[in-house]
Amino acid sequence: MAKLVAASAVAALTACSAAQPGLLKADGVPRDTVDRATYSAELNSLRDSALTLGEALLADGGDGANGNVVASPGSLLIALAMLRAGASGGTAAEMDAVLQLPVEHRDEAMNALLASLEKFDGDPGSVDEANPPRKPIMHPANGLFVDRGVTAGPAYLDTLARHYGTGVYPVDFSDEAATKPAIDAWVGKNTGGRIKESPAEYDRRNTFSVLNALYFAAAWNVPFDPNNTSDLLFTTAGGKEVTAPAMHNLLQMKYAEGRGWRGVDLPYAEGFVMRLVLPDERAGKGTGLSAETLTDIAGAMDTARLQMVRIQLPRWDHKCTFDLRKVFESLGMRKTLTTTEDFNAIQPKMAITQAAQAANITVAEKGTVAAAVTQINGMVTSAPPEPDRTIEFDRPFHYQVVHVETGLPLFMGTVADPR
Template sequence: MNTKIISLIITGLIAALLLPACGSNSEEAMNLQERSHAAESLDSRIVQAENAFGLQLHRQLTELGDGGNVILSPYSISTALAMTWNGSAGATASEMADVLGWNGMDVEQINEGNKQLAKLLSGSADGIELQTANSLWYREGIAMKKSFLEMSQNVYRAKVTELDLSGDDALDRINNWVREQTQHKIDSIIDNPIDPSTVAILVNAVYFNGTWKLKFSEDATKEEDFTLEDGSVEKVPMMKQNGQFPYLEGDTWQAVRLPYGDGRLDMLVVLPKPESSLDELQTELWADPSPWQQAFPKALVELGLPRFKVKNTMLLNDALEQLGMKKAFDREAADFSGMADVRPLFIGAVKHKTYIDVNEEGTEAAAVTSVEMVGTSAPATSATMVVNRPFFFAIEDAQTHAWLFLGSVTNPLEE
């Protein structure tokens, strides 16, 4: 397949679909009328900021990449960073808010907006399954700020766990949580033993499974040519159907929306015309996405869509730093004093994994984002020691452990 065209399809899908609630969802979704009423009170700046951030990050990842697939979940990344941002302060908080698009909004507006969006988009409905969850795993013995823990639980409905991150089971527990929340579509977010300097790991997981409102017939799927960006041609399984869909056409592109289930979610597919290219389309999209965010009129569309399944793993540090989030990654400059009184405390890694499977029945997608907070090396134990009575001492060679001097002190003032 043309990997760049697939990347744009996936970006449209993730931006349109992966906007569920911030915690594990067990409640039923609102019906279309209830959602329409609730949407009127939602602060639209939250959604606008998230979409804009997603496109900016998509651009950075595309420009930094090797021309392959670019798959991301703006919601997952924004949510993981939003929890982290609540523990930041000063210039670090300002930079993060600027990159995430929250200028002009205060902490209460941002958190309340995210909470309302969670309520608006929570639960599952006919033909649509949405699951999303947040978790915070912090090193045993670290005094995390009470206000930060309460925010994580009350606003983002995070599972908060104090854990021996140096223990053998810590990696398994976090990855098992990821596996469970994504229906085993993403097996892990931490692939190596946890660094002993890690203070906390914040994780967002999203799972989506939607059945097309108008399914493709498997009998209609045929192997057809797909022209890659370099002009070469490959055979791909092309799904086919004719139907009425929201459709819009520009001078250099075509766009269609394919609804899922009861129609509250859809896939947006944008295709450059033969005389144009994905590079030209992306340049337009990054500059002004509004043509693809408006309502489309319905048209009878003869549609062909490739069947595809893609997995992607990315480290987002460089892309986020290039967008302006610099201090958060800087060991000396980072200020996360709202999270814990640990210095230094900074973001060591923002990892992102995605999965998508588009077929005749519908679409299954999952995303996980982790933010690893790094500080000082983990202490073996937590203890208090006041040398206020007679004591023994030794001056030793650290490598051989040979005691060069030793003695007992019963009175420090005695010469």
């Protein structure tokens, strides 16, 4: 255990709940208290970063059916920020540039963001999803599973404890029968059972897994009357007209419009809104919006005034999973995916092996329930041994296919031109 966490990072080791038998959670370092107002500029940068990630996730599309996509840029941003806390060199510079992360006070700003979300924290398992609560539940959770046989950087663990409230779970990744159910139990507990398994395929060779879970449940400030829900025409991205249950309401909400779009902020009972953006018909098929446009929309909605709006909105219940390595590649995060040196602060010679997200959402007359889990895995790599000799077949050569036991050459030939 001493190899996993420095004495400064752990004041006590206590057994986890029965949902994760046999695991230990390090929870000795107190969470830093930060003033949100001090980091307003950094928080704006984090918002812009989330919008960039959102554009990339929607462009990727995951495994959504019929063009429907649900993703969590917020969850991905938090998980990447935890990974960035242990990055150095060219990988750190690449992550900062691609993700537009604050160069200074990044972890403090993320602490402030998480603290703001945690004002609405609650137990996902207590929610009656058929009747979302008037007081929203926004449950963020960060978890770190590390192989107990590999040294984890004490400074990295200290940062995650002080700014992310991240518990450390030492496990044996080679023991899939014990470790996979433990990680899945963490996922299920922190998503109210909406997501039952960690999104990345289990790999016994991994030595590191960082996870973020977000769970959201909230009633609308003014619910939709189910008696006013009726099947109406909906034109799909492919131009096909279908019928779908549509909800109706008339209420005050923020309304704004800009070049190529109109939008509203549909309020929940407290603390949150659902931002709904309708591209102009002349925008063509689909709803693709650039990160720049999304930022413009956010600015417009910040200053929009309340108006009485009649809204027609379909119900939906969607889910998606993403191979985030593809998303990272599309963003240009190639060094992040290939380095074996720049995550040494986490584990020596660690390389990213997997990254995945699962997300789902249910929107109906009473409110919204949604959950997401982002997982980034890594393993310790070893440098290849130095060769005793080098031989390069860069000119004509002879070959044989030999039966080892008898020495019989089954095939023999010469390569004079391999083209």
